[in-house]
Amino acid sequence: MNVKSILIGAASMVLATAATAQERVAVITPYLAQPGTQFYIDGFEAAAEGRGWEVNVIDTAGDIAAVISRIEDAVTQNVDAIVINVDPAQVEAGLAMAADAGIPVVGMDAGMSPYVATNVTSNGYAMAAETAAYVVNRLNGQGNVVMFVFDPFPPVQIRGVIADAIFANTPDIEVIARVTPDVQDGGIADSRAQMEALLAANPEPGSISAVWAAWDQPALGALQAVEDAGRAGEGIVIVGMDANPQARDAIAAGGNFEASMAQDFEGIGAAAAEAVARLVSGETITAPVTYVPTRLITSANVAD
Incomplete structure (x- = not known):
C-alpha cells in the first residue's frame, strides 16, 4: 500500500468517525408534570434530533434533591452537556461536579448561576x-x-x-x-x-x-x-x-x-439546543440570560 492510499484510508476513517459521532445530552427537571416544561423539552428534542444527538430526559417528579444525584449520574456517564429546568441555587453541589468535569450546563427556564453558561427563558x-x-x-x-x-x-x-x-x-x-x-x-x-x-x-x-x-x-x-x-x-x-x-x-x-x-416554549427548547451546540463546539457564551419573545393573548387574538 502506498503513502497516498494510507492517507486516503486514514482520512476516510476520520470522516466516518465524525459522521457517526453523537453528542449525548442529559435534560434534568423535577417539573415534567408542568405543560410548559413538556413543551420546552419537546422543542429541545426536536432540535436535538436534527443534530443527531442522543437525549436522555430525566424527571425527578418534584424531588429537588434527586436532581443533584441525577446530575452526578450524568457526570459519571461523561455526557457532553447537561440541561436543567430547576433553580440552580438548589442543585449547586451537582453543578459544581459538572463544572469540575468540564461539562457545560445550560438552563432551560431555570435561573442564573456561575455554573450555568446561559439560561434560556422568557422575560x-x-x-x-x-x-x-x-x-x-x-x-x-x-x-x-x-x-x-x-x-x-x-x-x-x-x-x-x-x-x-x-x-x-x-x-x-x-x-x-x-x-x-x-x-x-x-x-x-x-x-x-x-x-x-x-x-x-x-x-x-x-x-x-x-x-x-x-x-x-x-x-x-x-x-x-x-x-x-x-x-x-x-x-x-x-x-x-x-x-x-x-x-x-x-x-x-x-x-x-x-x-x-x-x-414560545418550543422556541426556548430550540434556543437551549442552539446554546448547547455552541458550547460543545468550544464557543463561550457571554450572555448569562437568553430571552425568547412573548406576547399577551386575549380574546382578540387567541384564534391567531
Whole structure:
C-alpha cells in the first residue's frame, strides 16, 4: 500500500468517525408534570434530533434533591452537556461536579448561576408587568386581588415580585391572598381547593375582583372554583401566564379567564439546543440570560 492510499484510508476513517459521532445530552427537571416544561423539552428534542444527538430526559417528579444525584449520574456517564429546568441555587453541589468535569450546563427556564453558561427563558419581568397591568386596568385601579405564586422557582418567583410591585403601586388595589399551591400535579387541583376556600371566606359579590396567577394551572383551578361556586357572573377577572392549550380554550370561551402571556416554549427548547451546540463546539457564551419573545393573548387574538 502506498503513502497516498494510507492517507486516503486514514482520512476516510476520520470522516466516518465524525459522521457517526453523537453528542449525548442529559435534560434534568423535577417539573415534567408542568405543560410548559413538556413543551420546552419537546422543542429541545426536536432540535436535538436534527443534530443527531442522543437525549436522555430525566424527571425527578418534584424531588429537588434527586436532581443533584441525577446530575452526578450524568457526570459519571461523561455526557457532553447537561440541561436543567430547576433553580440552580438548589442543585449547586451537582453543578459544581459538572463544572469540575468540564461539562457545560445550560438552563432551560431555570435561573442564573456561575455554573450555568446561559439560561434560556422568557422575560419574566416583562410578562408579569404586562399581566399585572392588565388586571389593574380592567379593574380601573380598584379591587381585591388573589395572587397565585411559586417563590421556590426563580423564573416564577420573579413574576410574583413584579406583580407585587405593580399592585402595591396602585393604592386602591388590595392583595387579599398570596397563595403558593401544591404543584405535584401541575397546580390545578390544589389551586382550585384554595380558591374554593377563598370564595367561601369572601362570599359577598365583588369581594374578590381578580385572580392573577404566575402560570396557567392556578388560573385554571381558580376558574373551576369560580364557576362551580356559581360566581362567574360577578365578573372576576382571571389572568395567567404561559397560554397553554387549556388556557387558550378558556380565553376563547369568553368567560372569566381573560388573558395569558404566550411563551414560545418550543422556541426556548430550540434556543437551549442552539446554546448547547455552541458550547460543545468550544464557543463561550457571554450572555448569562437568553430571552425568547412573548406576547399577551386575549380574546382578540387567541384564534391567531
